[in-house]
Amino acid sequence: MLLLEEKIKTAGRVLNDNVLKVDSFLNHQIDPKLMNEIGKEFAARFSQEGVTKIVTLESSGIAPAVMAGLYMNVPVIFARKRKSLTLVDNLLSASVHSFTKNETNEISISNKYLTQDDTVLIIDDFLANGEAALGLAEIVRQSGAKIAGIGIVIEKSFQPGADKLKEQGLRVESLARIASLTNGEVTFIKEKVEELI
């Protein structure tokens, strides 16, 4: 998605070979017009999948997920994070390790909002090691719902997350795919020509 790549080029900050900060438009300050375009793009890419629900993770996944939900006309559920899980009935949950923050959170969703009749699109802001997306997929499977695929705003393709998800047979659609962050510069994976027109 060229608009997003341009935004990353101009407003993203490369902190080191592994870390890209996008807190000026996605993770802390949010650009609503960009989120609107991102929502449209997710809706277009998954339009043939019969999606009935979108699942994301608080907090940075919410803005792109709600915009996608608006265009797909389906509800959005955000999983909540908590440091330690007090066992609560009626929760679907999974354990997710964040390498960035070096902490493990339980993430959970009420079982009221997902059933085996649902087809779920999982949306998240970043895909790096894949921990969050794998945890969300685990939660959706616990409900018996079908997974339509994973929609990612920014994929760090030099980290193993995308491959782990594809190994599970999941369709991954990342709107920006970063090949490398070396020398303080963002290099994108070239997308197929038809997507650039």
Add this chain to the structure above:
Amino acid sequence: MLLLEEKIKTAGRVLNDNVLKVDSFLNHQIDPKLMNEIGKEFAARFSQEGVTKIVTLESSGIAPAVMAGLYMNVPVIFARKRKSLTLVDNLLSASVHSFTKNETNEISISNKYLTQDDTVLIIDDFLANGEAALGLAEIVRQSGAKIAGIGIVIEKSFQPGADKLKEQGLRVESLARIASLTNGEVTFIKEKVEELI
């Protein structure tokens, strides 16, 4: 806002005289079309205030705030919560007690995204005791920015939050104002006739 009041009547659950659960459309599962209408309504109510930024609090404030930001064409910043504040440079922060969860969080925003030239609309999902909104107002004041007002999705008007904010001279616009939750029933404060047409 009649659409919102109807949604609260049909999908909200009154747990006791103080607690209204709206996790089927606002706090856990989100109704994107309703959020879109809520965003439009905030934009209309604050259209004359010269708003340059919207500030909200993760996680439940993000969806209505981003929709408002889309219609007002301004960036949205969400304050982050953390249990204990490790003192970090460049953060504007305040202490916020949640009576519902009986815990105190530090909430913070990077000082990069607010300046004294900004006019800020604060948006939050619920207004009860006013702790979150007061904390957000404190953060905005630390930056030197002007506060245009407070936009609230659901106000529990029988609790003191709205009055506390108005005592500080702040304009409060709540889209649904609940007079009481007694007998398991939601009673709204009647709005002026012209708003009902």
